[in-house]
Amino acid sequence: MTKASDLLVSALESEQVERIFAVPGEENLDVVESLRKSRIELIVTRHEQAAAFMAATHGRLTGRPGVCLSTLGPGALNFTTAAAYAHLGAMPMLMLTGQKPIKSARQGRFQIVDIVGAMRPLTKMTRQIVSAASIPTLVRDAFRIAMEERPGPVHLELPEDIAAETADVALVHPHPIDWPVPAHATVERVARMILAAECPLIMIGAAGNRPRLVEPLSDFVRRTRLPFFNTQMGKGAVTGSSELYIGTAALSERDYIHEAIDAADLILAIGHDTVEKPPFLADAAGVRKLIHVGYLPASVEQVFYPDAELIGDIGASVTALALELDGRIQPRRSLGPLREHILARVNEGADDGRFPVTPQRLVRDVRRVVPEDGIVCLDNGMYKIWFARNYRTRIANTLLLDNALATMGAGLPSAIMAKLLCPGRRVLAVCGDGGFMMNSQELETAVRLKLDLVTLIIVDGAYGMIRWKQAVDRFPDYGMTFGNPDFVAYAEAYGAHGHAVRSADELAPTLAAAFEAGGVHLVSVPIDYSENIRVLVEELAKEQGPARRPDS
Numbered sequence: 001m002t003k004a005s006d007l008l009v010s011a012l013e014s015e016q017v018e019r020i021f022a023v024p025g026e027e028n029l030d031v032v033e034s035l036r037k038s039r040i041e042l043i044v045t046r047h048e049q050a051a052a053f054m055a056a057t058h059g060r061l062t063g064r065p066g067v068c069l070s071t072l073g074p075g076a077l078n079f080t081t082a083a084a085y086a087h088l089g090a091m092p093m094l095m096l097t098g099q100k101p102i103k104s105a106r107q108g109r110f111q112i113v114d115i116v117g118a119m120r121p122l123t124k125m126t127r128q129i130v131s132a133a134s135i136p137t138l139v140r141d142a143f144r145i146a147m148e149e150r151p152g153p154v155h156l157e158l159p160e161d162i163a164a165e166t167a168d169v170a171l172v173h174p175h176p177i178d179w180p181v182p183a184h185a186t187v188e189r190v191a192r193m194i195l196a197a198e199c200p201l202i203m204i205g206a207a208g209n210r211p212r213l214v215e216p217l218s219d220f221v222r223r224t225r226l227p228f229f230n231t232q233m234g235k236g237a238v239t240g241s242s243e244l245y246i247g248t249a250a251l252s253e254r255d256y257i258h259e260a261i262d263a264a265d266l267i268l269a270i271g272h273d274t275v276e277k278p279p280f281l282a283d284a285a286g287v288r289k290l291i292h293v294g295y296l297p298a299s300v301e302q303v304f305y306p307d308a309e310l311i312g313d314i315g316a317s318v319t320a321l322a323l324e325l326d327g328r329i330q331p332r333r334s335l336g337p338l339r340e341h342i343l344a345r346v347n348e349g350a351d352d353g354r355f356p357v358t359p360q361r362l363v364r365d366v367r368r369v370v371p372e373d374g375i376v377c378l379d380n381g382m383y384k385i386w387f388a389r390n391y392r393t394r395i396a397n398t399l400l401l402d403n404a405l406a407t408m409g410a411g412l413p414s415a416i417m418a419k420l421l422c423p424g425r426r427v428l429a430v431c432g433d434g435g436f437m438m439n440s441q442e443l444e445t446a447v448r449l450k451l452d453l454v455t456l457i458i459v460d461g462a463y464g465m466i467r468w469k470q471a472v473d474r475f476p477d478y479g480m481t482f483g484n485p486d487f488v489a490y491a492e493a494y495g496a497h498g499h500a501v502r503s504a505d506e507l508a509p510t511l512a513a514a515f516e517a518g519g520v521h522l523v524s525v526p527i528d529y530s531e532n533i534r535v536l537v538e539e540l541a542k543e544q545g546p547a548r549r550p551d552s
């Protein structure tokens with residue numbers, strides 16, 4: 001006979017779980033004791049939301065669910081934002097929560113919230129465990145569902161009395177699963193459409209960024225030599241081929257990249273997920289053909305409706321497509337000259353010596369300090385648009401941003417996870433002064449874990465992105481500013497190192513020195529956000545025509 005909590009932890013071990021991020025409660029103590037005796041490391045965080053952001057990022061970077069644990073009611077509810085982050089971002093994750101005993105109620109309704117119900121719209125599966133004997137199958141099923149396309153979060157609730165029960169039951173072990181592949185006739189039909197196009201263009205979307213797709217997708221781009229752009233979450237999906245990269249669609253229309261999109265007569269959208277803010281708006285006249293390559297059929301949206309679909313394992317699909325296309329693609333119109341023009345315009349301002357620094361300069365300096373395999377994890381704010389547009393990646397999964405839930409607060413937790421997974425690589429969190437303060441308490445976690453981690457805080461004393469939107473929509477400048485702590489003193493209070501950048505030329509050397517020194521560093525830099533209006537509104541409107549509606 002095995003205790004339920006031991007069964008749960010053995011089942012997690014059998015799923016190769018190495019760490020659990022947690023803020024435990026008394027209802028989790030059986031599980032905590034089982035973890036103590038296991039190979040799994042228990043990492044406590046200072047807020048459940050951060051624990052779940054870390055677990056989600058584990059899923060994002062490895063394709064295998066990260067696991068987080070909380071108590072019932074208040075702790076479990078703190079998971080919900082990160083559950084939505086994983087759900088919209090297609091990141092596999094398992095949330096485990098405790099609950100009061102279900103066979104008796106000696107505390108009445110104290111702390112009891114229907115967490116299984118609360119998790120329903122935020123997960124792919126949410127279940128209460130009602131018997132020890134069901135644990136092996138439930139855990140296996142939870143992992144299968146979390147990893148299956150489209151990946152996402154799952155939730156299991158383990159009540160206190162069930163955790164202490166025993167059962168005589170064997171584990172259910174995982175087995176390898178292959179995704180279905182599209183029929184050859186479909187591959188041929190799509191290949192014919194590409195060959196008939198005068199100016200085909202690849203777009204890589206969020207689902208193109210699954211870790212297992214790095215090889216096949218990079219190979220596809222190399223072999224077809226078709227120019228490509230990406231959505232924000234498709235950024236950095238392929239390794240190499242930077243000479244074919246045309247840009248990132250950070251806005252939905254009227255950015256320089258849209259000149260290439262408008263020039264193309266066919267877009268091969270690989271892994272586009274319409275959860276992202278539209279990378280372009282569908283061509284109402286239907287002149288430009290759109291092909292969707294995806295694990296699942298495209299959801300038809302007002303802004304995205306394909307003419308053909310290649311459904312199944314994206315890796316197998318693009319490999320089969322490359323075989324059909326090999327040596328046969330001769331676009332009649334080249335996007336080469338347009339590419340030069342787009343990249344040159346996007347790069348303007350990178351040398352600006354102004355202080356506070358401009359966003360273009362900031363992105364360039366970060367790129368100089370972060371090596372090709374270094375990982376930059378963005379929180380959510382105005383600078384995300386600048387990083388999406390201007391930051392060049394050459395290795396897959398080296399820029400993590402969230403264009404799905406687009407939540408604030410995930411920057412530092414996701415960077416902590418990236419560093420735990422890639423200890424030999426430089427990891428930088430980039431946060432606004434708003435978003436950073438939403439989970440800044442995790443500095444303590446980073447210090448306790450003895451990570452080498454740098455966080456760059458972009459200081460404008462405001463919820464800058466909303467302030468920008470307010471200005472774009474011609475509302476008066478009102479209500480978006482706040483005061484900040486002394487970030488150097490704040491870092492030092494945590495036992496981390498703090499640096500305040502005082503000139504544009506100091507930024508890159510300060511970041512470089514922080515990486516070289518090791519340990520946890522906070523670098524604050526003031527930013528000149530007047531560029532948001534000057535470039536993203538006025539300059540683009542002048543050159544590209546006014547947007548149908550200003551959009552970020």
Ligand SMILES: Cc1ncc(C[n+]2csc(CCOP(=O)(O)OP(=O)(O)O)c2C)c(N)n1
Pocket residue numbers: 380381382383406407408409431432433434435436458460462463464465466
């Ligand atoms: C959790 C959450 N709350 C609110 C928002 C709305 N929001 C989007 S960006 C933003 C401002 C971010 O401010 P900051 O982190 O300082 O970055 P900045 O835009 O100033 O560079 C806000 C409030 C959000 N996306 N997520």
Ligand SMILES: [Mg+2]
Pocket residue numbers: 381432433434458459460461462463464
């Ligand atoms: Mg700000």
